[in-house]
Structure formats: structure tokens, C-alpha cells
Amino acid sequence: MxxxxxxxxxxxxxxxxxxxxxxxxxxxxxxxxxxxxxxxxxxxxxxxxxxxxxxxxSDVPVAWQGVSASLNRVLDGPVYVGGLSALAQHGLAHYISFSTVIELYSPLPVPSWLGGLKIATSFNWHSTARIWDTSALLKSGSLKTISIHQGEWLLASPEQAFLEVLALVPSTISFEQADNIMQGLVNLSPRRLDSLLKACKHVQVKRLFFFFADRYQHAWRQKLHAEDYDLGAGKRSIVADGKLDTTYNITVPEIFHG
Missing domain, CATH: 1.10.10 (Arc Repressor Mutant, subunit A)
Structure with missing residues (x-):
């Protein structure tokens, strides 16, 4: 030889x-x-x-897509681009710049080394433990596989991404932002939303979803019935000094009330 x-x-x-x-x-x-x-x-x-x-x-720089694909190779569980980053990828949050910060979601704990990667992009890591039943989420078919050279990364559907955005209201995402996003979500899939709402463990997210959906009454809204999902019991105080929306028992900013 x-x-x-x-x-x-x-x-x-x-x-x-x-x-x-x-x-x-x-x-x-x-x-x-x-x-x-x-x-x-x-x-x-x-x-x-x-x-x-x-x-x-040493010959090819690592971009954020490569990071996402790599995480799915080396970690024992799904890691996907979700939330605002997924909405931006789908062209559904045009007023939100697809910045150098990528929102990653996973049921796994964040790797200690992720923040130290020497690349141009930084990442926000979100635990899905409070939002999703992982098994039900994976069965919903909501994660799209995007192929790149010798690898794949995962992208949340618009339906899933919006529910993830709602988990950040009002701490990171304002009511106004969430409302603006919902206004543009004309073509969501009611079948996928049904699967995701059943997979969602976050009561506040589901109540907020129906609150915003009721404001715009897109065609898909008519095919979903709030009583089909576990919306929990009792009141939820989402904003301090807000007004109580009696339909979903959540406090909302006064400008959104009535």
C-alpha cells in the first residue's frame, strides 16, 4: 500500500x-x-x-445552520430552531430582523460550551420542558428537517413557533408584538394547531393563543374549539394591573380589553 x-x-x-x-x-x-x-x-x-x-x-467556517445540525448529531435528543427565529425563517415576522441571535429549543439542558463557540452567531437556549410533551410534539410532524451538506437541522412550523413565542409574553415579548404576529398568521393549519395544542402543557400559552386568535378570526379559527383543550382552572395574572378577560380568565393590558 x-x-x-x-x-x-x-x-x-x-x-x-x-x-x-x-x-x-x-x-x-x-x-x-x-x-x-x-x-x-x-x-x-x-x-x-x-x-x-x-x-x-479547518477549511469551512461554521454558520448557525451548521451549529443546529451539529447539536442534533452530538446530543441525545432534538434541538431545533423555534420561536421568533422560526417565524423569521418562514417569512412571518418581517418586522423582526433575523439577527445574529438564533433561538434554539430542546428538552435537553444547554451544553456548557455553547456560549463559547467562536462564530459570528450567538444563541438563546430555551428548555421545552414547560411547553411541550416531547413525545406528542415529535408525533405531530411539526418539525421540518432541513438538509445541508452531510447533515440536517430542524425548524419549527409557524404554528409551533407562535405558541413558543407566547410562552415569552410578557417577559420578553410584548402583547403588542404577539398581536402583530397573530395578525399576519392567516394561513395556519388547523389540523397542526389541534395536534400542537394537545401536545402543549403550558396553560397560559393556550389561553393567550385563543385570546389573540379571537381578535382576528382567521378562517382556521373556526375549526378550533377552545373547550377541546385543557386550559386549566382559575385566573392567570399575566400582566400586573391588567384587566381580566373573562373568556379565558387572564389579565391583559387595558388597551386589549373589551
């Missing part, structure tokens, strides 16, 4: 690191890569560190 072929075989494991994506050292070793081979790849600059314990190929 020639020296070139021998070297090629020695480097075959580098295909585990797709161009424009990353892996962790721990993950590579778990795939059977030897510590000696790994160290040689780092010393020869075939792999370069993005942060402590996280490595990428």
Missing part, C-alpha cells in the same frame, strides 16, 4: 466531522476514534477548536 493510501485510510474517520459542522472530543472518542488519531488531527490543523472540547474542520 502506498504512503498516500495509508494516510487516506488513517484520516477516514474525519468524515465524522462534516464540513461546516462541529463535533465534541467526547463524541468522537465515543465513535471509536483513538485519542492518538484525534491528537494528531489537532496538531496537524485538520481539526481546529471552536471552544474547549469542540472541534471543526
Amino acid at each position: 502506498s504512503t498516500t493510501n495509508l494516510q487516506q485510510n488513517r484520516d477516514d474517520w474525519l468524515t465524522l466531522v462534516p464540513h461546516g459542522q462541529f463535533v465534541t472530543r467526547q463524541w468522537l472518542l465515543a465513535q471509536g476514534v483513538t485519542l492518538h488519531a484525534f491528537d494528531n488531527a489537532v496538531k496537524s490543523a485538520k481539526l481546529m477548536p471552536l471552544t474547549r472540547g469542540v472541534y471543526t474542520r
Whole structure:
């Protein structure tokens, strides 16, 4: 065997690191890569560190899509682009700039190294534990798989993304923002909304969803019935000094009342 072929075989494991994506050292070793081979790849600059314990190929920069795809490779559970970032990707939040901050959602805890990645984009990590029954969410078909070079990343549907936005009202997202977004959600799927509302564990989100949906009465609203979903019991104080909406028992800003 020639020296070139021998070297090629020695480097075959580098295909585990797709161009424009990353892996962790721990993950590579778990795939059977030897510590000696790994160290040689780092010393020869075939792999370069993005942060402590996280490595990428040296020839292609890592963009946010590559980060999302990589997270789904190296973590034991789904990680997807959701919330405002997903709405922007679907063109449904045109007044919200698709900034250098990407909203990632997952039932998993945030990796300690995520904030240290040396790339142009930063990420907000949202735990889905309070919002979704993960099994029911995955069965709903609401996550779209987007293919990139040797990998895939996941994107929440507009229906799912809006419900995730509502979980941030009013702490991060204002009533006015949520209302403006709902105004443009003319073509949502009532069938997907039905599945997602049943998968949603967040009572406040579901009440807010129907509150905003009632304001605009898009065609899909007529196919959903609030009584079909668990909206909990009792009042929910969403804003201090707000007015009580007696239909859904939530306090809302006075300008939205009546």
C-alpha cells in the first residue's frame, strides 16, 4: 500500500466531522476514534477548536445552520430552531430582523460550551420542558428537517413557533408584538394547531393563543374549539394591573380589553 493510501485510510474517520459542522472530543472518542488519531488531527490543523472540547474542520467556517445540525448529531435528543427565529425563517415576522441571535429549543439542558463557540452567531437556549410533551410534539410532524451538506437541522412550523413565542409574553415579548404576529398568521393549519395544542402543557400559552386568535378570526379559527383543550382552572395574572378577560380568565393590558 502506498504512503498516500495509508494516510487516506488513517484520516477516514474525519468524515465524522462534516464540513461546516462541529463535533465534541467526547463524541468522537465515543465513535471509536483513538485519542492518538484525534491528537494528531489537532496538531496537524485538520481539526481546529471552536471552544474547549469542540472541534471543526479547518477549511469551512461554521454558520448557525451548521451549529443546529451539529447539536442534533452530538446530543441525545432534538434541538431545533423555534420561536421568533422560526417565524423569521418562514417569512412571518418581517418586522423582526433575523439577527445574529438564533433561538434554539430542546428538552435537553444547554451544553456548557455553547456560549463559547467562536462564530459570528450567538444563541438563546430555551428548555421545552414547560411547553411541550416531547413525545406528542415529535408525533405531530411539526418539525421540518432541513438538509445541508452531510447533515440536517430542524425548524419549527409557524404554528409551533407562535405558541413558543407566547410562552415569552410578557417577559420578553410584548402583547403588542404577539398581536402583530397573530395578525399576519392567516394561513395556519388547523389540523397542526389541534395536534400542537394537545401536545402543549403550558396553560397560559393556550389561553393567550385563543385570546389573540379571537381578535382576528382567521378562517382556521373556526375549526378550533377552545373547550377541546385543557386550559386549566382559575385566573392567570399575566400582566400586573391588567384587566381580566373573562373568556379565558387572564389579565391583559387595558388597551386589549373589551
